[in-house]
Amino acid sequence: MTEEKKEIVIKVAGVKKNFIVGEQSIPVLMGIDLEIFRGEFVLLVGPSGCGKSTLLHTIYGLEEPTVGTVFIDDDDIWVKTKDWRANFRNQNIGFIPQQPFWIKSLTVIENIAIPAIITGKTFAEGIEIGAKLIELVGMSEWANHRPYDLSGGQQQRIALARSLLLDPKFIIADEPTGNLDRAAGEKLMQLLLDISEQFNITILMVTHNTDQYKFGTRIVNMVDGKIMSDVVNKGSLTEIKKDKN
Ligand SMILES: Nc1ncnc2c1ncn2[C@@H]1O[C@H](COP(=O)(O)OP(=O)(O)OP(=O)(O)O)[C@@H](O)[C@H]1O
Numbered sequence: 569m570t571e572e573k574k575e576i577v578i579k580v581a582g583v584k585k586n587f588i589v590g591e592q593s594i595p596v597l598m599g600i601d602l603e604i605f606r607g608e609f610v611l612l613v614g615p616s617g618c619g620k621s622t623l624l625h626t627i628y629g630l631e632e633p634t635v636g637t638v639f640i641d642d643d644d645i646w647v648k649t650k651d652w653r654a655n656f657r658n659q660n661i662g663f664i665p666q667q668p669f670w671i672k673s674l675t676v677i678e679n680i681a682i683p684a685i686i687t688g689k690t691f692a693e694g695i696e697i698g699a700k701l702i703e704l705v706g707m708s709e710w711a712n713h714r715p716y717d718l719s720g721g722q723q724q725r726i727a728l729a730r731s732l733l734l735d736p737k738f739i740i741a742d743e744p745t746g747n748l749d750r751a752a753g754e755k756l757m758q759l760l761l762d763i764s765e766q767f768n769i770t771i772l773m774v775t776h777n778t779d780q781y782k783f784g785t786r787i788v789n790m791v792d793g794k795i796m797s798d799v800v801n802k803g804s805l806t807e808i809k810k811d812k813n
């Protein structure tokens with residue numbers, strides 16, 4: 569590991585989360601400690617219902633831990649206000665959901681540009697940034713199509729482009745390849761890896777697909793609300809490349 573990679577950028581500290589359902593308090597996260605270093609591509613894996621999405625949401629600032637907290641870049645995000653967290657998210661974290669959401673009446677490039685306009689850029693500036701991002705994910709020829717006319721894999725590449733709009737330090741992705749076939753999934757993973765390396769973006773992503781392990785620099789395995797194993801992935805493309813150098 570290089571020195572640069574030793575900088576902790578996300579620290580999950582003793583996080584427990586119970587959901588209240590009726591009269592019952594159901595434990596879902598049962599004491600999670602996790603430190604993520606700058607530039608890592610962390611794959612979060614584990615059986616359905618073990619708490620992966622819940623953990624992502626506590627880091628993304630949407631689901632408050634019952635006990636414990638999350639530090640991002642040294643900020644304790646759960647002592648801050650909701651507005652602070654929303655602003656922090658917009659500024660620093662790109663999110664890719666399993667199923668991307670689009671405004672139907674807008675084109676691909678307009679869908680990407682809209683959030684830029686919301687943050688005070690002009691329409692022309694938004695379109696200009698959008699065009700660069702669409703090019704980055706190899707989808708330029710689709711810029712003026714409607715997003716729902718694209719395949720699942722193409723939509724996820726556009727969702728990746730959109731997540732990069734505000735120059736995030738982090739990408740959080742909840743099974744972005746869940747609905748894709750193997751080839752489309754691998755293409756998205758390769759893009760994520762390239763972008764992570766090119767822009768030094770730290771990625772935390774959930775996947776169910778063991779074929780994709782080679783893309784991650786680290787595999788964190790959760791079972792029943794706990795981390796069962798957490799290993800640097802020596803078989804990852806990044807590690808293999810590093811060993812060759
Ligand atoms: N808002 C909620 N209220 C009550 N229970 C919830 C809530 N959100 C999640 N849960 C429960 O918490 C548990 C963990 O859910 P979570 O979505 O984190 O699992 P997961 O590991 O992401 O599963 P999957 O792989 O199927 O997406 C599940 O039993 C789920 O039913």
Ligand SMILES: [Mg+2]
Pocket residue numbers: 620621622742
């Ligand atoms: Mg989930």
